[in-house]
Amino acid sequence: MTDQMQHITLTSRPSGAPTADNFALETAPIPTPGAGEVLVRVHYMSLDPYMRGRMDDAKSYAAPVPIGGTMEGGGVGEVIASTADGFAVGDMVLGMFGWTTHAVANPSTLRKLDPQIAPVTTALGVLGMPGFTGWHGLMEYGRPKEGETLVVAAATGPVGSMVGQLAKALGLRTVGIAGGAEKCALATDTFGFDACIDHRAHDTARSLRAAIKDAAPTGVDIYFENVGGKVLEAVMPLMNPHGRIPICGMISWYNAGGLGAGADTALSAPALWRPILVNFLSVNGFIISNHWDRFPAFLTEVGPKVQSGEIKVVEDIAQGLENAPKAFMGLLEGKNVGKQIVKLMA
């Protein structure tokens, strides 16, 4: 075994969309675990939209990655050395290892995985943070009721597809919004959405709104907010009285910096606030890391649905740590089809 590892650091902060120049692939000695720690060889790492926020030096719910620091993120890997009680060489674990081939971790930050129950990659997507986000956001803030209509964008991603599938099973009409015909076919044929609208086929919010209106003839009761921008502008006037909007993300603005500091939308403050007032809407922002106490309930409810195939798993697996920046830039542009993961082991 070589004593060198690779990791990807942040070399500069992006202005707008990240570029390859913002990242560097570096080599370092594999660290040695201290007393009570484990050394993990990462097999798969997760790429998630929130990582764009960590690249900015802006006030947010989490600190930015420092310049020269290893990009943050979750991964699954194999314990290759351990001085920790309860963790043995060969155990598969989930942890926040970062964009790296190896990491030392304190066992209190790890979750042991059983590959017999589900493929370990699902711990990064459908049975991990993004799937949990969709479940919690829908059930807690969406408060779905049979016969209602739900709209969600990024409909084929791990959050949107979880929201759509759960809502459909509860008897709602589900309208997905996704980028391109291929993703729309995935949304309806695999994830069971009643309809899917290709946002790229609509240049204006007005045109997108007309398409959503056709697909949601009785109006929208739940708009699960993943993207902001044109989609938000299109949906707001279609909200029904007492509608609910869980605010999960706003990826269309992330490259503007500071989690939405810049807006590329014509949506004015009155056009946003008025429908909330006159339709008595409930709008709830949430960050899933504040809700880990609900994670066991999520696994109990959704784990069997994944095992039985009722909830579908679609993953997009890039190969090699060196390709992580490209895959991440692609994720922000919608090039991923399903949960974006990077495989590090040959």
Ligand SMILES: NC(=O)c1ccc[n+]([C@@H]2O[C@H](COP(=O)([O-])OP(=O)(O)OC[C@H]3O[C@@H](n4cnc5c(N)ncnc54)[C@H](OP(=O)(O)O)[C@@H]3O)[C@@H](O)[C@H]2O)c1
């Ligand atoms: N609040 C929380 O704690 C929390 C936790 C996890 C995730 N999130 C948020 O949930 C959202 C979905 O996350 P995910 O992991 O499931 O991501 P994802 O769907 O795998 O990937 C992001 C998707 O966003 C879509 N997108 C990108 N730019 C867009 C634009 N301008 N307009 C419309 N759609 C655009 C693309 O899909 P299309 O090609 O289909 O448009 C892209 O594939 C993100 O906003 C993320 O930040 C929030």
